[in-house]
Amino acid sequence: MIRIDRPFILYAYCSIRYSGRAKSDLVPGNYLIIRKGDGALMIHGADKMVPLNYQPPGAVMIRKGNKLISKRKDETIEITIRLILHLAELHLWSSNKIKISMTEDDLRNEIVKRIEKLVGEPITETIKEFITPYGNVDLLAVGSRYHVIEIKRGKANMASCTQLMRYLAYFKEIKQETTGWIMSPAITAGAFDLLQKNDLRWAQVHHATSCKAETPRGASS
Amino acid sequence: MIRIDRPFILYAYCSIRYSGRAKSDLVPGNYLIIRKGDGALMIHGADKMVPLNYQPPGAVMIRKGNKLISKRKDETIEITIRLILHLAELHLWSSNKIKISMTEDDLRNEIVKRIEKLVGEPITETIKEFITPYGNVDLLAVGSRYHVIEIKRGKANMASCTQLMRYLAYFKEIKQETTGWIMSPAITAGAFDLLQKNDLRWAQVHHATSCKAETPRGASS
DNA sequence: AGTTCAGTGATGCGT
């Protein structure tokens, strides 16, 4: 019963049992096991990006004979190793953080720059992450009325609409005149219909370059 | 310029550039690169479960000198290798599928068994995935009225509520008397408030074992 | 610790 702390990769013929939030059994096979220094554990099959089984950082691993057992809170992964095919410790693994651009936040900054053109009226103030009891509004633009804006970096869908409608319910409660907007590069047909039915608007916006506004009525898809 | 098809793991001192839906640069360091036979690519740092950079199945990889370039549609990852620390091909990697239990679908089956006790009235029919223009209802139970049931395997949140409310809007349109339910092992405080305001109900249900029903009024959290 | 939300979400299932 030995505690294992160092990060390693292990390619082995093994079987896996998981129990916790859910349960799973994995029949014996050749799988790739990756264990990081923070406790993160991933067991990968031959395809797909997501691991077959996994455990988040904080898990503690011990070895008991030919079994590797990783535990975290009420969750356990038990790896029964039948044959080690490849094993390596990874020294001096870097933990640099990655910097991503073209996120939703970047898009919001673009929208703020062109806000008057997008909503079609003079705006005196823009507030990011405006707090309501039903969640925080991505962007609130104040002009002759409030513009409640939900931003999506990709294609907006029905869930995006209901998220917007949830915020609007609050402004209705406090009897504040508002227009609800979704601003995104694209929107699904169902979401667009839902917007129309609720008298909400969509403005097509793009990352970094141009922004073009349309009312639901004028847009085709 | 050599095309690479075989799965491998590579631990190397390298830098990464990604461009596609978003953009990122990763400063030189020691990273673990995993490439699967279906094209899936993952570049892992020293911690966390999620890769720093990645590409889904279908990506094509070529080698150009000390660069590995993986492309898929409009997305490119370029790995500039400065020093190979460890390299291995993975032979006979298994692609067995994993079978998970205690999913939302399992919970739904439990609920169907106890449906009359949960909704508190005789039920003549239960329909899974009942289709509405606003999406498919997890479970529809028909008694003296309709019971529209949204099921969550974990803790229900505000998004769960708005999802339910979206379905209910349809039944209101067709003037069908309904009661809206969320059934889940737990629910967040904000979601519970939102339910109450909209005269909807929550029933606490558990995986596999017992089910206990409560009205929003009676529940504490 | 709890809650909310973004994500290069990914993945599966339907149309």
Add this chain to the structure above:
DNA sequence: ACGCATCGCTGAACT
């Protein structure tokens, strides 16, 4: 293909 919903989602930020 697109649309939609789940995920043992993970991770981050804020309370």
